Amino acid sequence: MSDRLKSIEAKQKAWQERYNQSKQRGAKFMTVSSEPIKELYTPADIADFDFERDLAFPGQYPYTRGVQTNMYRGRLWTMRQFAGFASAKETNERFKFLLAKGQTGLSVAFDMPTIMGYDSDYPRSFGEVGRVGVAIDSLQDMETLFEGIPLDKVSTSMTTNAPASILWAMYIATAEKQGVASEKLNGTIQNDILKEYIAQKSWIFPPHPSMRIITDIFKFAKEHVPKWNTISISGYHIREAGATALQELAFTLADGFAYVEAGIAAGLDVDDFAPRLSFFFNSHTDFFEEVAKYRAARRIWARRMHEKYGAKDEKSLLLRFHTQTAGCSLTAQQPENNIVRTAFQALAAVMGGTQSLHTNSMDEVLALPTEKAVQIALRTQQLIAYETGVANTIDPLAGSYFVEAMTNRMEQGAEEYFQKIDALGGVLAAIDKNFFQQEIADAAFRYQKEIERKDRIIVGVNDFVQTENLTIDLLKIDPEIEREQVQRLQKLRATRDNDRVQATLADLRQAAASTDNLIPKILASVKAYATQGEIVNVLREVFGEYKEKAVF
C-alpha cells in the first residue's frame, strides 16, 4: 500500500469515528436493488484501480468509457420512441408522418396475438387484436405496413421474439416486392428467446429448437442480410419482472454469451455474427447504480469476448445498447410524478453511454400513452441533450470513487453469477432448473415487502400520499379494428393459392424435422401468403410447445 493510501486510511478512521457519533436519519441506505451503500467512498475503495486497464479511453478496450471515440460529441444518442397502433394501415400512416418529419428509424410494436404467433381470428386472440401494437397476420399486412416506404432508405426495429423469423421473412419479402435486395436492408429484430423463458414469458417453442431458429437466422443474415442486427439481447424485461440491477446485468450478459456459444456450436466463426449482436437495458431510478451497470456491461463483454471467445474483429467486442426507462417504476398514484422519475432514469442512461433511448410516458402505468404524454417523454430526452450540458464531455462520472467502486462491484457480482450459471450447466440448464426465475421472483417479493414495511419510500405510494389523484386523459382503442382485421384475414384465406400454401408448409415441416436452415422455407411460405399462425402451427407440431414451471 502506498504511503498516500495509508495516510488517507488513517484520516478516514478518524472521520469514521466522528461520523458514527453523528446523527443519522434512520433510513435504510441501499440502492433500488437493495444493495447496501456506504456513507463515503474514498481512494481506498478503488485501491487497485488502474486507469489504462480498467477504463482507458473512449472507443478503446475495455470500452468502459464508451464504444465510440467521440461518443455524444460526434452524434447524440438516437431518440427512438417505440410505438404501435391498431392496424397496418394506420401504423403505415403514422410511419409516413414520422418519416416526413425527418425520422429515419422506425420501431414496430406488435399486438399480443402477433407476439405469441396466433392469427387474429384465433379464439385466444379475442379482445387483444391491435391492442398493444399492430396486428400482422400475413405478408399482406406487412406490405400494407410499409406501403410507400422505401425499405432501402429506412432502418426498422421490430420487437418480436418467438416468431421473429417469420416477421423478418415477411419484411424481406416485402422489400423484394419493392425491388429492394435483402443485402440492402437495415434494422433489428429483438429475437431474444432466452429472456422470454427467464422473464417476459412470450415463448412458443421449447428452448432447443428456439435456439436452432436463432442460429439459422445468424447464418441466413450472414449470407443474405449482412447489415441486419439479428438479435437484441434484452435485460429490460428481466428487470421489469423484478430483477435487481446486478441480476439484469449478469443474466443478460449470460444470455449474450449463450448466443455466442450457440453460434460457434452451429459452425460459425465468432466474428461472423458477434458484430451484429446488440443489447437492450432498463434504466431504473437509482442513478449511480444504473450508470455503474452500463459501464460494467461494456467492460465485461469486451473482456470475455476477447479472452474467452477469441474474437478478433473489434466490432465483436463492442457492447452497443438501447435503453428504455423503467416501466415498473411508474406509479398509478400521482402519475405526473412519473415525468420526473423518467427524467432521472433517462439521465442515467445517457451518463452510462447508451446508443439509443426510449423514455416512457407518464400514463403508461394506466393505459397506452396519449400523444401529449409521448411528447413530454420525448422532450425529456431533448432537454437532457440540449440543456443540461451532460453531453458536452464523455463519461463524465469516471474517476468518482463511488462510481468506479460500484462499477467494479457490478463486474465482480456478474462474474459470481456466471460461475453459478456455469455450475448449473449453462443458461439453458439454469432455465430448466428455474434458477433465474427463482432469483427474480425472490427479488420482486423482497422489493414489495420493503415498500410495505416502508424500508423503501415510493413517493405518492407509501408516503406523501394524496387522496385525490389527478386524473389524466387516456387513449382508447376502437374495438372495430379487431373485426376488420379478422375480415381481412378470412378474405385472404379464401382468395390465395391454397395449394401453394400447403406445399410450402409441407416443405417447412420437412425442414423442421431435419437440420436444414429454416429461413428459406419460412420465406417461401410467407411469399405464398401463409399466415403467421399457420407457420407457427407447423413448427409447433414438430418442435412441441414450451410450458412454464412457475416458481414463486
Next chain:
Amino acid sequence: MHELVSRLLEGDRRAAARIITLVENNGQEKEQLLSELFPHTGKAFVLGVTGSPGAGKSSLVDSLVTHYRQQSLTIGVIAVDPTSPFTGGAILGDRIRMQDHALDRGVFIRSMGTRGSLGGLARATKEAIKVLDAYGRDIILVETVGVGQSELDIMATADTTLVVLNPGTGDGIQTIKAGIMEIADIFVVNKCDRDGADKMAAEVESMLDLGHGQNPYWRPPVKKTSTIDGRGIPELVGAIIEHREFATASGDFAERRGQQLKAEVSEIVEDYLKKMLWSKVGANAEMAQLLKDASERKSDPYTIARRILEVF
C-alpha cells in the same frame, strides 16, 4: 342421503368439488359423506406418480391424461404440493401443466396442500380419491409432493406407482439410493430427449439386477418417455396395463386393496380414540394440571402419560 352425494352421483362436478373441500376441512359432514359414497367406490384404477422435484411429474401426468382421453376414459387428477409448516399456506401450481384439459369435462383436476402430512400425500388424499371414484372416474392419477425420500404413502394408496426420474438433473440415482426403489412398480426415465437418459435407464436396470425392488415376481420395467413430443407414452401405458394384469392375476391387487381398507379402519379408530381422549383430557382439571406439571418438568413424561391412561 346427503344432497351433495346425490348430486355427485348425478355427475355434478361442483358437488364433487364441494365434497372434497368438506372432507379436507374435516367438516362435521365428513363421516356421513364418505360412508354414503363408499358403496359407489372401488371401481377406479388409481395410478400414483412420484419422483423428485423437476423430474417432470406434472408433464407426465398431463401426457398420460391426453393418452387416456383418446381412449375415452374419464380421468381424475389429484396433485399434491407442500403446505408451509410456518404459515399453513401453500402455492399449488401443478395445474399449470394440465390446463389444456381444463375444459374437458372428462377430466377433473384437484390440487391439494399437504396440510401437515409428511408421507408425500395430502392429509385427505385418500378420501379425495374415493370422492372421484364415486364420481365415476375410470382412472385417478395421484401426483405426490415429490420433495424427497419418505413418500411411502403413495405405495399404500395407488394400484400402480410410477417413479419418475430425470436424467437432466443427475439427482435420479441419489433418489434411487434413498430408497425409492421399493416404491416403484414402473420406472419412468422422463425427458429422454436429454443426454444421459440411456445411461440412467441402464443404471436403474443394473440396480434391479442386484435384486432391488419390492416384489420377487414383478421386475419393474424401465420406460423412457418424452413429454415434449409424447414419445414413449403408449409404451408406458402398455406397461401400466401389464402391471395391472399381473397384480390382478397374482392377487396382489386384491391384497393391496384389502390392506388399504384394513389400514383405513384402524386409522379411523385411532383418529376417533385420539379425538375422544384429548377432548376429555382438555375438559378435565386434573388432567390439565398433569400436563402443566409435565411442561414444568415436575414429573417425567412417562409417569404422567401412564397416569392419564389409567384414568381413562
Next chain:
Amino acid sequence: MEECKIRVLVAKPGLDGHDRGAKVIARALRDGGMEVIYTGLHQTPEQVVEAAIQEDVDVIGLSILSGAHMTIFPRVKQLLLENGADNIMLIGGGTMPEEDVQALILSGDAKALFTPGTSTEDIITWIRQSVYSGESA
C-alpha cells in the same frame, strides 16, 4: 375440528406474460396462510372458471395488464353465473384506469379491484374479512 382454509385461484388471463404481480400476490397469500392455486399464463375465461369450480375456491383473483379487463371481468362473471358458481368472489388487479375500476365494481363484475401500489397486507385482510363474513351470512 373443522378447519376452513381459504382457497384462492390466481389466474392470468389473456396473452401477455407479465406475471410479476400475480406471483408476488400468490406468495403473499401463501404467507397469509391461504392455499393458492396458480393456473399459469395465457388462460381463457373458460379455463379460469372451470379450474375455480374443480378447485372449489373461495376467491378468484385475476391479474390483467393487457388492457383487456373490460372484456375479461364481465366474461368470467357471466361464466360463473352460468355455472351456478357465483358464490365464488371475483377480484383482480393490474393496470386499469380509475373509471374502468368504478364501472366494473358498479356493474358487479368485480367485487374488488386492487390497482398498483396496494399493499399485499391490505389484500389479505380484505379476503379474510370477505370470506369469513360471507360464511356467517
